[in-house]
Amino acid sequence: MHIFRLPGSRIIKTGTAVFITAIICEALNWPPVFAVITAIVTIEPTVAASIQKGLIRFPASIIGAAYAMLFTYLFGHSALTFTLAAVLTIFTCSKLKLDAGLLVATLSAIAMIEVTEAHFAQAFFTRLGTTSIGLIVSTLVNLFIMPPDYSAEISKKLHVLHTKTSRLLIDTVDALLEEKHADSFKFIYQSDQHLFEKTETLCHFQREEWRYHRSTQEERRKVHFHVKKLETLRQIHFHLGNLLTLDPEPLFWNYTQKERIRQSVLILASFIEDPSKKQLERPLHECMQPIIEEFWYAKAEAGAESEEMNRLFSIEISLLYELLAIFELAEELESHSIFLQKQSSPPLYDYRK
Incomplete structure (x- = not known):
């Protein structure tokens, strides 16, 4: 201390x-x-x-x-x-x-x-x-005197949001796969919402400062992509909120199916935590194949059951749909990171000179 x-x-x-x-x-x-x-x-x-x-x-x-x-x-x-x-x-x-x-x-x-x-x-x-x-x-x-510069604080808070979003995804899906309520994570969800608002405020402050202080093109580009990543994380967080509202019900999946989904979610969460790190042995889309397969299988099987139960979507379809939506947003995070890395990398030396 x-x-x-x-x-x-x-x-x-x-x-x-x-x-x-x-x-x-x-x-x-x-x-x-x-x-x-x-x-x-x-x-x-x-x-x-x-x-x-x-x-x-x-x-x-x-x-x-x-x-x-x-x-x-x-x-x-x-x-x-x-x-x-x-x-x-x-x-x-x-x-x-x-x-x-x-x-x-x-x-x-x-x-x-x-x-x-x-x-x-x-x-x-x-x-x-x-x-x-x-x-x-x-x-x-x-x-x-000490003109405001929020770029470092924005980067720090973004890193925390990546980690917290990844952790919340794992915990929420684990609870639903175990057929338990995810209510205990709603307080964490609300806390993350406040952190999103604070980070968005800092981004607004930083853009306001550019009207009165000089900034390099690299600094502006960096903050621009911070804002893009923040918006994408916001959307991922929205889908996590949808998962938290699902009522747990008995799932028709067996243990093997649940484990396939859980392993795909762990890879997805790891990717959200650090989309710029080359940590996957296979492309993310390939790692998400079990969830894609289970989604189409659940849709095919749910036709007759949904009519009998007077409900449009089953718990399985709702869960898989939100995971696929998060997966698409995770790919957006990857594109932001790749583009920023290319812009930040030094130019190649021209040996023809």
Whole structure:
């Protein structure tokens, strides 16, 4: 266990923005508290988000400051002043769709009431100045100091998703082949869903950063294929969710048939875990032949039974169909990996020169 850890980039950038903002405000003899609050909340995961939300927070702050000074002038430091300033700031920002700046504007308005005794116009314009300083400093810090780079984190999370998806496939199919409920894996499935969402968010952040920072063609290509792999894994995960909803029933397969299916699933799961590794002695399509054969056999046998049971698909057909759908998506993963490897490999030396 690590007792002492180096602070993350966002903590460092927040501290830097606060320090610079406070220094500037002190040099101008302005109260730094409002500028510091603005600087703290303007440090976003990406530069694009800092700029976009900064453009929203500035007018929201103007609204909050205006209400604070108006009601302080009319009613002094009374309960009515605090109430009206807070309620009307929230109402106005909501109506103008300035939700990203609503909280900061409201808190700053309440704080301004307490520290303003007179010279309301001066206090209002000072508030605008400090807000501008906080926004500008924090945006520049986010742009130039430790600019965000999520590519390594995306690769790491993708590797985890490959492993977790592979493991979930094995466990789910084992439970169904043993004619047991797979309910115990639904929590893992939901946890994986959250990891997918986090990884997709990081991909979005990385693409946003390309608008403000230079990137090589190789870096862009790598993230592009990360996104493609993530989408394919998402689809595999969807079919795993379908498997988890199947109700276990007695299967007509004997032990030998179940083992053939299980062995094919183990190979498929191993391939999903690392589609770039040359670990198969035979092509994946050939390894999946037992499942393909069992699927067509089950369809042929299920015709009369499905009419008697008033059901379109048996448990065997449903299970095999989802496995075949996952198999096709696994081949997509292979194509992504092969293409990325070809793009990343060094060019051949031209001996004719």
